Amino acid sequence: MQLRFNLTLGAALVIAVLLGALTAGWIAPFDPVMDADLMSSELPPGGEYLLGTDGQGRDIWSRILYGARVSLAVGVISQIINSCIGTALGISAGYFGGWWDDLVNGLTNVMLAIPSLVFALAIMAVLGPGLASLLIALGLTNWSWTCRIARSSTLSLKSQGFVQAAKTAGFSDLNIMRTQILPNILGPVLVIGTLGIGTAILAEAALSFLGIGIKPPQPSWGNMLSDARELIRAAPWAAIFPGLAIFVTVLGFNLLGDGLRDRLDPHMRTRKA
């Protein structure tokens, strides 16, 4: 019951956000950028504007729908890049050991020592603002936890009989890493990944706030929040609803990850059957 609940609610939230992002062009009542009207600025929720308007009189509901595109793209894609880098480095380091392990470990420690946001900031400064630069900057700076988890899980799996047996059966190292080790560490990697999507969405917000993420007229939940910062007393809804959107999305991904992890565990699979 618990298992289905997590998976169902998580999937429902993520699908809702995904649908919102995909159909923003049809269901948004206003244009998120062009329909600015200072006459109707800072209107409270209700009436013509479902969630109220911001300081420039733009419809918050429409901007949230369009902002979901940015947040989802940045969160999911950059985290996929992170997970791939972290898993590949972690598994190979744990499996092969030796100088490669030392190198990857050193690199991981350096990455953990540098605040990843500051590192992303530096990359953004070089590449310039925009969605593609955001994906690269956030995709290259947050893989260290995945790498750590993948490496330590691999270390404990490596000495187990089934990995040794695969070696004695003649399977290549690459094959063993793919078929014996990867499926057994997917659970923790997936959970770290879903948490990372939340982190990436927040990092995008922070970078947009600093003016080097998504350029201001284009809506993203991050720059909506930072725009609303000055209006927090006069028009709190301008901050609350983008914040709520981030909260719901991150929650959805976390529940989904939890549910998927349980689902991927064969113990669970047969207990239900």
Added chain:
Amino acid sequence: MTVAPLLEIRDLSVHFNLPRLTPFGMRRILHAVDGVDLSVKEGECLGIVGESGCGKSTTALTVMGLQEPSSGQILYRGQPLSGPGAPGRKERARIAQMVFQDPYASLNPRQTIGSTLLSQLALHGIARGSEASDRVADMLVRVGLSPDHAKRYPHEFSGGQRQRIGIARALMLDPEILVLDEPVSALDVSIQAQIINLLMDLQETLNLSYIMISHDLSVVEHVSDRVAVMYFGRVVELGHWHAIFSRPTHPYTRHLIGSVPNAEAVLGRSRGVPDPVAIPEGRRFAPDISVRPEAGASREASSLVEIGPDHFVRLADSISSPKAKR
């Protein structure tokens, strides 16, 4: 000129470098295996006994290619199985396979039994499609399981059943040598007998050669043709199982056989586990005070000496009478 034995281990040593205790401390080396000579004939079961840390498992891993030897050679029918001329992993897989000690850790929890077994056949191009599934079903029946067990995951089996699966996996590629690393020590006593009987049946029908590693003397006595007793990385006594068990000569062998019912009662005190890093020079068998080793004999001085037909014992630290001095 005799035919080369099926498997020959020549002067095998495996050393591990340990971290220094202090930055400027002594370099510490663990001599896990220290000059071991053994051979296995076709259809024979060689038992290796000894206590934890004596190097018996390391010897097995080296035979399997899972551990590189520091020096020495392993030969299969006269051809090198270790070192530069060694065959690749795939070739080696057809020669020797291994049954692991822990039946719970030796099967991939995310693969069905069938796919674990099938993937081996596919990798080596032995059989495909329905022929491969037939082979898997045959093998499962052969080890005492049923063909529809192939669809199940490892956690659905008991320890004894898993060990049967471990044996099936080891036999899938038709190897000549099976290394059994404590194959029954993780199982219930009632199941142990079943697995031992299965292994003996298989040895006979498939003409397999076994290297059986165990600390359980009754198992070794039951299965082995010849027995090697290892102590601190070296073979201290080697012979036909009957000779070893009826006329144990090396004090450590006597100690092992004497300690089967209750070690502490025999010795009158607890021995504790010896530290293989700090072996006192010339006192290879020091921790046991009930046996007097030959003090002052260096490593070179000790060697295996034949004391009966095919019955060898390590001399320098074996006989406590003054006559035996070299």
